[in-house]
Amino acid sequence: MSNPWEIDRQCFPTTGSPAEQLKFITRYALLAPSTHNTQPWKFIIQHDELKLYADRSRQLTEADPSGRELVMSCGAALGQLRVALQHFGLDPEVSLLPDSNEPDWLARVKISPSNVYDDQLLPLFDGIFKRHTSRTAFASTAVPQQVIDKITDLAGRLGVGVAFISDADQQQQLARLVAEGDQLLFKNKNFRLELRRWLRGKDSNTKDGIASRSLGLPAWLAPLAAYIIQKLDVGDMVARNDAQLVLTAPLLVILHTPENQPMDWLLAGQALDWMLLFAAANRINASFFSQPLEAPGLLSRFNEIVQISGQPQLFFRLGYAVDAKPSARRDVDTVVSME
Numbered sequence: 048m049s050n051p052w053e054i055d056r057q058c059f060p061t062t063g064s065p066a067e068q069l070k071f072i073t074r075y076a077l078l079a080p081s082t083h084n085t086q087p088w089k090f091i092i093q094h095d096e097l098k099l100y101a102d103r104s105r106q107l108t109e110a111d112p113s114g115r116e117l118v119m120s121c122g123a124a125l126g127q128l129r130v131a132l133q134h135f136g137l138d139p140e141v142s143l144l145p146d147s148n149e150p151d152w153l154a155r156v157k158i159s160p161s162n163v164y165d166d167q168l169l170p171l172f173d174g175i176f177k178r179h180t181s182r183t184a185f186a187s188t189a190v191p192q193q194v195i196d197k198i199t200d201l202a203g204r205l206g207v208g209v210a211f212i213s214d215a216d217q218q219q220q221l222a223r224l225v226a227e228g229d230q231l232l233f234k235n236k237n238f239r240l241e242l243r244r245w246l247r248g249k250d251s252n253t254k255d256g257i258a259s260r261s262l263g264l265p266a267w268l269a270p271l272a273a274y275i276i277q278k279l280d281v282g283d284m285v286a287r288n289d290a291q292l293v294l295t296a297p298l299l300v301i302l303h304t305p306e307n308q309p310m311d312w313l314l315a316g317q318a319l320d321w322m323l324l325f326a327a328a329n330r331i332n333a334s335f336f337s338q339p340l341e342a343p344g345l346l347s348r349f350n351e352i353v354q355i356s357g358q359p360q361l362f363f364r365l366g367y368a369v370d371a372k373p374s375a376r377r378d379v380d381t382v383v384s385m386e
């Protein structure tokens with residue numbers, strides 16, 4: 048089976064049916080980021096319409112009991128699908144959460160050929176192949192102001208707010224909170240077990256999960272990571288590492304929404320994807336710190352530090368790093384069905 052990251056855009060079925068075209072383009076959506084690389088999505092294609100569903104069997108019941116990160120991950124896939132549709136000249140009509148009786152049906156996307164191009168989305172296509180979560184230290188080089196302005200605009204289109212942390216005192220407090228989050232989460236044996244379930248060793252041929260090598264561990268430790276994480280409380284070690292990454296991050300970003308409902312999560316996921324694609328197209332990397340939003344009791348302290356209006360949904364850093372390797376993806380035929 049071919050590598051999901053190697054899609055030849057010349058193979059787009061220009062004269063194919065809308066369903067064939069949709070299936071081809073969905074391959075780009077599968078490259079979106081997702082929590083623990085769970086890829087918690089399913090797609091059903093019928094003629095010129097695509098339905099996106101949440102796959103609850105892939106939910107992180109310990110780290111994400113409400114399914115907030117699951118829905119944001121699906122939102123990211125939807126954001127990426129919209130960018131790819133634009134690239135191939137198809138105009139998507141998107142409805143979010145189209146049926147209140149079916150909460151796992153997250154979006155309906157109907158396509159028609161178009162001559163109207165979305166100038167904001169077109170340049171993001173280039174970022175699809177360059178975007179990989181990079182968990183190593185970033186250079187101290189500042190992220191250019193025009194990138195900051197652009198990603199703020201992209202999120203604003205979806206009604207998603209963006210806050211940037213530039214105050215050194217806030218940055219230190221956040222580093223301490225992330226470290227505390229690591230310690231709390233790693234004390235929970237079930238959290239460790241869940242993380243271990245999604246960690247993949249060098250020889251793994253599963254097409255999901257986080258490669259141990261991408262965690263920024265010393266090379267000699269990476270092969271043992273899954274075993275160690277399950278058996279030992281390595282919270283202190285992870286905490287020190289993450290705190291340092293927060294402290295030295297050139298730019299810390301928070302995405303926030305007015306409410307904390309599935310609609311907000313879907314929009315935040317799309318906004319995240321567009322921001323990361325724009326960053327990646329400009330060779331800027333990202334990595335996430337979900338601990339303060341996941342660990343019990345830390346959210347209110349996070350809010351006190353960052354002082355934003357609304358609900359924080361994602362906390363991540365942007366900066367320049369050595370490019371990370373692509374992570375595994377499931378094959379298109381596993382997640383897309385044609386009706």
Ligand SMILES: Cc1cc2nc3c(=O)[nH]c(=O)nc-3n(C[C@H](O)[C@H](O)[C@H](O)COP(=O)(O)O)c2cc1C
Pocket residue numbers: 078079080081082083084085116117119120123178179180181182256257334335336337338372373374
């Ligand atoms: C909603 C969401 C939350 C995430 N939280 C974290 C996190 O807390 N820590 C982390 O290292 N990566 C986090 N990630 C990144 C995923 O682990 C990553 O996207 C996935 O492993 C696929 O790898 P890729 O982004 O390199 O394609 C998150 C991604 C999403 C979409």
